[in-house]
Amino acid sequence: MVTAEAQPRVLTGQHFMNGDIACAEGALAAGCTFFAGYPITPSTEIAERLSRRLPELGGVYVQMEDELASIAAVLGGSWSGAKAMTATSGPGFTLMMENIGLGVMTETPCVVIDVQRGGPSTGLPTLVSQGDVMQAKWGSHGDYEPIAFAPASPQEMFDLTITAFNAAERFRMPVFVMADELIGHMTERVTIPSKDRISIVNRKRVPPGSENRLFYAPDEDLVPPMPIAGDGHAFHVTGLTHDERGYPAGDPLVHDRLVRRLTHKVQIAEKELSQVEELMTEDAEVVVVAYGAMSRSARQAVTLARERGIKAGLFRPITLWPFPYRKLRGLANQVSRFVVAEMNLGQIAREVERHLRRPATWVTHAGGRMIPPEEVLLALQETAR
Amino acid sequence: MSGELMVQDHPMDGLLRADRLPHIWCPGCGLGSIMSCLANAISESGTAPEKHAIVSGIGCTGRVAGYLKLDSFHTTHGRAIPFAIGLKLANPELKVTVFSGDGDLFSIGGNHFLHAARRNVDINVICVNNFNYGMTGGQCGPTTPTGARTTTTPFGNSEPAFNLPHLAASLGAVYVARWTSLHVRQVHRSMLNALRKPGFRFLEVISPCPVGFGKSNEIGEGLDEMRMYRTNSVVDPDADLQDAGIDMQKESPIVLGDFVDIERPVFVPSGVDIA
Amino acid sequence: MVRTQYRKPLDREQVAVPTGQVFVIVERCKGCRFCVEFCPEQVLAESTGINAKGYHYPVVAPDKEDACINCAFCKLVCPEFAIYTEAT
Numbered sequence: 001m002v003t004a005e006a007q008p009r010v011l012t013g014q015h016f017m018n019g020d021i022a023c024a025e026g027a028l029a030a031g032c033t034f035f036a037g038y039p040i041t042p043s044t045e046i047a048e049r050l051s052r053r054l055p056e057l058g059g060v061y062v063q064m065e066d067e068l069a070s071i072a073a074v075l076g077g078s079w080s081g082a083k084a085m086t087a088t089s090g091p092g093f094t095l096m097m098e099n100i101g102l103g104v105m106t107e108t109p110c111v112v113i114d115v116q117r118g119g120p121s122t123g124l125p126t127l128v129s130q131g132d133v134m135q136a137k138w139g140s141h142g143d144y145e146p147i148a149f150a151p152a153s154p155q156e157m158f159d160l161t162i163t164a165f166n167a168a169e170r171f172r173m174p175v176f177v178m179a180d181e182l183i184g185h186m187t188e189r190v191t192i193p194s195k196d197r198i199s200i201v202n203r204k205r206v207p208p209g210s211e212n213r214l215f216y217a218p219d220e221d222l223v224p225p226m227p228i229a230g231d232g233h234a235f236h237v238t239g240l241t242h243d244e245r246g247y248p249a250g251d252p253l254v255h256d257r258l259v260r261r262l263t264h265k266v267q268i269a270e271k272e273l274s275q276v277e278e279l280m281t282e283d284a285e286v287v288v289v290a291y292g293a294m295s296r297s298a299r300q301a302v303t304l305a306r307e308r309g310i311k312a313g314l315f316r317p318i319t320l321w322p323f324p325y326r327k328l329r330g331l332a333n334q335v336s337r338f339v340v341a342e343m344n345l346g347q348i349a350r351e352v353e354r355h356l357r358r359p360a361t362w363v364t365h366a367g368g369r370m371i372p373p374e375e376v377l378l379a380l381q382e383t384a385r
Numbered sequence: 386m387s388g389e390l391m392v393q394d395h396p397m398d399g400l401l402r403a404d405r406l407p408h409i410w411c412p413g414c415g416l417g418s419i420m421s422c423l424a425n426a427i428s429e430s431g432t433a434p435e436k437h438a439i440v441s442g443i444g445c446t447g448r449v450a451g452y453l454k455l456d457s458f459h460t461t462h463g464r465a466i467p468f469a470i471g472l473k474l475a476n477p478e479l480k481v482t483v484f485s486g487d488g489d490l491f492s493i494g495g496n497h498f499l500h501a502a503r504r505n506v507d508i509n510v511i512c513v514n515n516f517n518y519g520m521t522g523g524q525c526g527p528t529t530p531t532g533a534r535t536t537t538t539p540f541g542n543s544e545p546a547f548n549l550p551h552l553a554a555s556l557g558a559v560y561v562a563r564w565t566s567l568h569v570r571q572v573h574r575s576m577l578n579a580l581r582k583p584g585f586r587f588l589e590v591i592s593p594c595p596v597g598f599g600k601s602n603e604i605g606e607g608l609d610e611m612r613m614y615r616t617n618s619v620v621d622p623d624a625d626l627q628d629a630g631i632d633m634q635k636e637s638p639i640v641l642g643d644f645v646d647i648e649r650p651v652f653v654p655s656g657v658d659i660a
Numbered sequence: 661m662v663r664t665q666y667r668k669p670l671d672r673e674q675v676a677v678p679t680g681q682v683f684v685i686v687e688r689c690k691g692c693r694f695c696v697e698f699c700p701e702q703v704l705a706e707s708t709g710i711n712a713k714g715y716h717y718p719v720v721a722p723d724k725e726d727a728c729i730n731c732a733f734c735k736l737v738c739p740e741f742a743i744y745t746e747a748t
Binding site: 387388389390391392393394395396398399400406410411412413414415416417418420421422425460566567569570573590597606608609611612 | 675681682683684685686687688690691692693694715718719720725727729733735736737738739740741742
């Protein structure tokens, strides 16, 4: 209930905040008005936080009967004009895949938070992994180009959730925040700026009153303006391959053209989307690629390596998809040795090798605990030799 | 007076995507009739068509969304109801109707039906029951009568069929009715009643499926099944819904009527003021 | 027009039976015959000709030009939006 004591939407100030909570607050700061979800460790705190904050702000929090219903409700909410999101972990992410595909095909803006835990299957419900990062790329059937971000701190949980909402609105598709249990359950300093200093992107909307429009005819940026239910457009949305009217069109030419546009609209903006942190790479002779929680250990490993006279550096993708290959290849012009350290059995490592066209050293673990800096250091030492 | 006059347009074309007619449904299929009833009911509902939304799932019935000139959503198999819930909760002004088939709503979609009815979410659900999965060629589904032949029950269906009005009523749906696609006046009236009422409303409409079901079960054409509706159905709104199952035997009645019309608090998400 | 009335309403002299005009959209018809079968006045019959898809569409039967009472059952039951009536 909206009460006088309700906190403002943007909690400007310095906080000592849990990662999941920071994610929820980031969503609110981005303008989220709709959350439909299902509890799953270690993402439940996001739902719990929003179950209190959203109604206080006049938004909608609804707990659905399963993850399948949750993502469906999120898509429906988005078509009514809401900035909608859900939060889950591996098993729920898997369940959501079909409707993520629907979101991609129908160009529905929304945000899906995956706070990753050990998998496959029920796995390690309370412990970290990075095992879903390739699933974010290929999880639903068919071709599509996803957008995903990997926060490495509660601060980034806040910031990147806003980035995800903005990307969802800009590109009209589900956007993923690939968090993990370590970041989700960690408590750290989070600085929330004032509302006017947070930049928000809203979807291009078809103005009310336009009829008989080609609702799926794209603008120059390959993204069509979006009609909203109730505005009088009488538009049709379908998961079937459709033409520019939005009508089903079972034609191979139309299909290829549509699927290519859905991938191109993201690919042409790879530079705009690409966020990377580089640490001490200017003079590096060996670079470790690490993201999310694992980057914290890798960062320490770089420090340890430098202390031992190894010119090590860190390349930290913040955008996971589209993979920041341009920046990686740029770095590869001066650095020839790469280590990839991740809490899975080598998912981004494959991507790195593919783009570098040369092998890297893999430091992997299926999940459950952070790979200690000493292990990464060992790999750096061996690779530098 | 004269004989028939041949024309190009129909009075209901304003609510149809007439540029896509004729639709894909088979000759003798009842979906067009049921869609006709809905188009009429929407135009008479007292709410402007702009504020109506149609959500459908996958199957022949699901194609309805593509033929009605409204904000319409053809979603994934079984997930029309939660999608509709999202639409409705994010914009309570919308009048949301879910129009889908027996398999989409009660097989893959069963869980969502359960919870939406339990909560009494304010959506209107129309289920066209043709006793099989028609779009994929006539396989058995949860409403296929025991003994019926389908492409996946070549020896006769061994399962009992869902009794949909009984199920809906037991879950607390505030409006439950069943008619056939022959009873178009009653279907139209039931749809109007449903559109004017808040809460979880459920209408089952039995339809012929000559190619998917009739052909395998000695029913002949759609017209033959319609004749059977005429002779075999019994209008009994006070029927005990436990006995309202359908077995499609030549002697058994199909129980029809407006069975339930009650009031219950409509679903409001936790924390929202009930003004 | 002579109509067979099994029960004669007491006010049949005062109340006029409606009359209707049948309209057919030939190319939409798929020959299901719902309209022909269920018209309460048996106004319709199948055409001898066929439309482009090869279906026999409804036409007003011989001597039935004045029989339509504009009940609009055909309009509602036709799955193809291929037939309707208007009051005359």
